[in-house]
Amino acid sequence: MERKASQAAQRERAEQDRLAAAEAIRVQQALEAAVFLAAHCRKSLSPSLPPELLTKIFKSNLRYYDKSGTISDHDCHKVYKTERELILRCCMVSKEWSASAKRIMYTGQIYLYHTGAIRRLIRTVQEDADQIHPIQHLQFSDFYNTDDFQRPAAELIALCPELATLGGYSGSLYFDKLTPLPEFTHLRELRVSNQVLSSLAPLLHRLPILELLEIVYVIDDEPPRVTRVGAPLRAGLRPRMNGVPPPVFNLKTLRLSQCQLTLAECRWLFSSSNAIDYAQLQEIHEYSVALGEVIGSSVSRLHIKGMMDVPQRGDPHLSQSLSLYTNLRALQISGKDWPWPQLLGSITSSLHAISISYSAPGTQALVSSLSDHAWQKDLETVTVYHWANVDYFYGIKQADVDAAKESLEVACGKRGIPLIWIKEGESRTVIGYTGVGFEPTQGGTSINIEEEPVMHVANEQETF
Structure with a gap:
């Protein structure tokens, strides 16, 4: 088996080299x-x-x-x-x-990694203001996190009022209260990483139609202040944020990973977002409850993920905050090591779809929950992602996977719920139903629905 896998990998690499050469x-x-x-x-x-x-x-x-x-x-x-x-x-x-x-x-998308490139583009925009077509997509990345990069980056952004998407990685964006910024009435997507929230705040309230916000690792070097629910909106904010108005955007998509946001900051940042269609959360740690108290009733579809460095390991703090999400239609749980019985038992929403990564404890807990017909009466689909490429490292045997799959098939079949089993690199298997509408069939047959293979456990597709 290992020899065949090695030969297949060699053939795949050879094909990739051929395509690259062509x-x-x-x-x-x-x-x-x-x-x-x-x-x-x-x-x-x-x-x-x-x-x-x-x-x-x-x-x-x-x-x-x-x-x-x-x-x-x-x-x-x-x-x-x-x-x-x-x-x-x-x-x-x-x-x-x-x-x-x-x-x-x-x-098109413009990537900027060096100060010189930013300054040249600033000069071009200023000199050809009447001829140049509006810049719509900018991506900044500065691994040294220096003022020499951040200041011209902010200057260039201010010269591009028709931006539609903006990315700032490795702490490349910095704005203070005096930075002159226009109203960005076309900007719908913002992705940032390694930022200080107070240095990003002056930009955020200039984005009235922002729909997608993705933040990876945001901290602040000022000590947080204690804030209670019901306090005024600005109460508890760090001093450098006090003079900055809160954003007015109404987010549709939110992705947060490794974010240290206090209750006051969550209220400042998300108070206007009352209809979040999709939220993806990872490593929020002790700040999970504060976040859930602010956005919990606004989220329709929630994806909670394992740790950034160890995707299989669940986050107990996210588990404890799950009950705060009261209006979910769909829930996706990535990773194996979650407190499964407590996690599934804390769901307060009436779900239409639930998705989990395969693990013996996870499928066993899901079978147990499905056996209680009072649990999630409106459930319409159950999806399991089986990342077979990591089974060897975790000592998972195929016989155990088959047994878990069979028990879950039975539990879903008793409630008339389709089970979608997705194995890495293979077609999606829908058990017990045929057709787009998942109409029930006699005898519990299986069908395959072609889709793109998912190649990494940390990048599961958003399937609902």
């Missing part, structure tokens, strides 16, 4: 064509070709900027860098080509 040849040919046009065809180019058609032609030859295509996260930045060079060369061919190429370049 892509490199394609990009090189495109670059050579652009250089030829720039050197020999300036005078012969027809100015009558509509710019919209030129833009469409360019996009059809660019994987990164063609939104209908698909690029893996692993290849995304590499493709961006190579195709950016092609776009820059197209800008040198003619004025018509330059206008269409810039339209693509400045409306």
Whole structure:
């Protein structure tokens, strides 16, 4: 078995190398064509070709900027860098080509890792204010967390009022109360990591239509103040946040990981978000209860995850706060080591769907809960993710998996609930039902529904 797996892995790597080589040849040919046009065809180019058609032609030859295509996260930045060079060369061919190429370049995602690149883009925006197309997507990342990077980054952001998405990683964003910022009336997605909340606050209240907020590791170096429920909105805020108005956005999607947010900060940040469709929480620790008290009644779909460094290990603090989420329609639990009986017993919402990662204790607790017909009467689907690639490391035997699956099939079958069993790298198996509407069948047959394989335990798909 190990020999076959090794051979399969070698074949997969060889295929990936072949595809990478083919892509490199394609990009090189495109670059050579652009250089030829720039050197020999300036005078012969027809100015009558509509710019919209030129833009469409360019996009059809660019994987990164063609939104209908698909690029893996692993290849995304590499493709961006190579195709950016092609776009820059197209800008040198003619004025018509330059206008269409810039339209693509400045409306696509722009990655910035160096202070020099930020300053050059600031200069371009300022000098070509009447000609440049509005920048819509910016991603900053600074591993050194320096003022030399943060200040020009804030200056560039202030010059881009038509931003639609913004990312700031490794503490690359910093705003103070005096930073002049416009109202970002198009910005719907903000993703940040390693930030200090007080240095991000002046931006947050300038995002009236923000729909997606993703924060990984946010702390504050000021000591927190005790706040009680029912106190004024600003009560208990750290001094550097006192002069900053609270945000007015109404979030639809919220992802928090390793965030130390006090009750006062949660109230300041989320008081206007009263209809959160999807929330993903990870390693909130002792701040879980404060967060649940603020957003618990607003969340429709909740995904709680194991630890960042050890995804299989559950978070007991998140378990204790689950009862605060009173209006859930769907719940997804990633990881194996949770206090399963207490976790499932603390659900106060009337769920339509529940998803868990496979583990013997988890499936056993779920079978026990399903055996009580008073538990979750409105439940419509049960989903189990089985990450078979880690079974060897945890000493999990296939016979035990089959037995757990069979017992869960029986428990779901007695209540007429479809069981969706997803094994890594394989098709999804829906047991006991056929069709999109999951209509019951006689005899409990199984069907397969094709879907993209999920390749890592820390990146489970949002299935509900």
